[in-house]
Amino acid sequence: MTKRIFVTATNTNIGKTYTTKLLLKEFASRGLKVGVIKPIETGVVDYPLDGEELLECVKELNPKLWSLEVEDIVPITYELAASPFVASNNTALDLKKIISKIEELEASCDIIIIEGAGGLYVPIDENNMMIDLIAKLEAVALLVTHCSIGCINDTLLSKEVLEQRNIPHVTAFNCRDDDTSFSQISEPYFSRTGFEVLKVGDDIEKICDVLYNL
Template identity: 50%
Template sequence: MSKRIFITATNTNIGKTYTSKLLIEAFVRLGLRVGVYKPIETGVITVAPDGNALFETALIHNPALKALSLNDIVTLQLQLPAAPFVANKGKSIDLAIFDTALAKIEALCDLVIIEGAGGLMVPIDSEIMMIDLARYFNATPLLVTHCNLGCINDTLLSIKALEEAKLPFVVGFNCRVEDTSFETTSLPYLKHRFGSIYRIDNDIDTIAKALLDTISS
């Protein structure tokens, strides 16, 4: 089995795909062959946009992935842009449906980046949440969080969920140009609480190494 990283977030539209693409390049710089997997994507009309973006980026650095198709990269594609439970009309999902696709990807890489959908507590069906998918895959989560006002609350709630699930994890803050108040409204407490934080744009190589260290520990 290859090393597995699970990209999750404090909510939707936080920057999981953006972060995943940067991580692909960071792991490549560390000498690893990287694969990508998006088990579930909602809001798919013709082509799964997030899965396709990941696949195209990974292909640049790992040509062996040409043996696969986008349908191998995104197993469950649902049209409604909503939580999988809603988009799939409440149907039960057997997580074993993801095993074959993941095995095909892992045969072509040293490490696979698995991108979730939405945040940790997004319902997949009536019994399973997105956080359960990370546990099922035995993958180390990277929690991507935002830098808007409210990021302290959102980040700490997601950290609590990961800790209660006994999942080792790394946290990265995706600060955007418009997040001008972060330095004064949120960063002082975050430094007080954690000492320092990782920023996706500046610290992606450090984040990649931290994830590998977390897997190895």
């Protein structure tokens, strides 16, 4: 089995797709054949926007995937922009379909980046949350968190859940241009408690090093 890295976050709109593309580019720069999949995307009207973005990126990085279609990158889509549980009217998770697509990619890849939807406790169906999908896919996790006020609470809660489930993981902060208060309001807590602050935009090489060796 190839290395599987699941990109999750403390909430929606934190920067999972942005981070996933950086991971793909960094691993590809090391000579690894990269692949990507977003198992479930909601809010899809005409075509999956995140999926199209990921497809364009991975085709440039791995010529073996030139024939992929967006359906190979996003096997399950729903129109309503809501949790998969709500968007699908509680349709049972088709895990076999997701695993099948991942295994097809693995035939041409050394490493697969799997982008989740929302945060860890986004409900997929009545039996599965997004965190369950990480475990079922036997992936290590990258927890992407934000740098605005409230990030201490959000980060620690999500990290604790991953630890309780014994899911190997790395935490990375996606600091945006308007997150100017992070260094004064939140970062001092992390620094003083021994929590390593890895930033997506600055530390992608180290993030990839740690993830690859988990």
